Amino acid sequence: MKQISSIAELRKKITNLKRQGNTIAFVPTMGALHEGHLSLMRLAQEKADKVVVSIYVNPEQFGPNEDFDSYPRQMEDDLKACEAEGVSIVFNPDDEIMYGSGKKYFKIKVDTLNEHMDGGSRPGFFEGITLVVNKLFNIVEPDFAIFGQKDIQQFQILSRMAKEFNHGVELVMAPIARANDGLALSSRNAYLSDQQRKIAPGLYRALKYVEKQIRDGVMEPKLLLNHQQDELEAKGFKNDYLNVFSMETMQPVEELESGNTYILAGAAYLGKTRLIDNIIIDL
């Protein structure tokens, strides 16, 4: 496994791999790797000849009051985990390499897809993500890029961007990796106290409950969602959102219709830790 921080060196290495006829699957991460990330790498192995993982905590996607400084960093463990998964290249640039210094003149403007869900709650979040992933796609030029379903709005936005910008990469969605009690794995789970960790699976249970009601025929789930939010608050969560969104437009939907695909998604805080989770529902 090669660990590379220079863009020029990475390009050279990837060009060589491609000249030898290899296809490339790319797994962009912010490190603090857990079983969920490893499942992305395994999917990457199935898709292509060589796997490239990036580890970079992208400052552009954190708001001023968010957890950029405290975001878990554990490069040594991450490198061991990548090596064990048979990753060919780990790209871990620093901020100077990714963004340089001096004024930046270009941003990517995302229309409507980022209005709700995490985009609604975290202004600038998807501008930061599209900025860095657009750069990474141009640097790595992968055949496949693997992202997790947990960040489903990210997946949908980046899929569209790749299509509209002709990145020539196929995005592949990996299912959500969960702990035994159902909690979606996340690097931010490390922030949870023992007490919070016990409560945390409640978010997924709320989603599962609403999912069942929808599959049993509830086509206007608003009251149901409101009630589940009350339940979550009673358990100690502070709600951000819990709603059904169109998979196509990322807009909230009040009245479901069969034949469509929806995302039942929630975000809630336990203390300062923000948890997200979702279920895809094909009706």
Added chain:
Amino acid sequence: MKQISSIAELRKKITNLKRQGNTIAFVPTMGALHEGHLSLMRLAQEKADKVVVSIYVNPEQFGPNEDFDSYPRQMEDDLKACEAEGVSIVFNPDDEIMYGSGKKYFKIKVDTLNEHMDGGSRPGFFEGITLVVNKLFNIVEPDFAIFGQKDIQQFQILSRMAKEFNHGVELVMAPIARANDGLALSSRNAYLSDQQRKIAPGLYRALKYVEKQIRDGVMEPKLLLNHQQDELEAKGFKNDYLNVFSMETMQPVEELESGNTYILAGAAYLGKTRLIDNIIIDL
């Protein structure tokens, strides 16, 4: 020479060329090729093993009252010209291939570099250019891209975009090709009547006159520029702008300083035809 309109076919062809060890120089055009374009192709030949030319009249960079419909199209002549220059691939997609149908969610936001000059006069112009060139760079993935100095604001904006977006392409600026009487070559010169064509070199002469004064020591050229604009109006031009801009920031500059690089640039109409021209001044 291969003429290709499909993106998938173009990618395949370019991947093969690259696997064989070829470097690629790319010349994006809107067709109606003249000697200026041919000089870009010759520069491209010097820079790389294979030359790819795109011919595509990009609707996104025309304003609602601009000349998209009447813009000259002469594909057969253009193909012959490319063939004669030893071009390897001509990419001539249609609008469906470049933009597809349905809602577009992504735009590129350019900050301040497009406030003045052609960006100031043509709202949305550089959003349209960055959108299509970002796509073309991602499709062609060239080592070099050749653009003319005539569209110097385009060159500067695309250079920065390529850097900030990590396109991995080196932009090369070709000097302005001129008719014997000094008129900068442009596909739009075809719109000029015989009478207008006679007047047209006046724009370049005005720039040359101001350039000489600046090189002779005039560091605040405002009055000079105003006077030249009056002269142009007297000759039958309708002025758009005539000014000195910072090469770095694309902002107008009132007081020049030695050690800096400036663009002395003008745009003016003859009838409905908009002419542009510029001179780079290293002080």
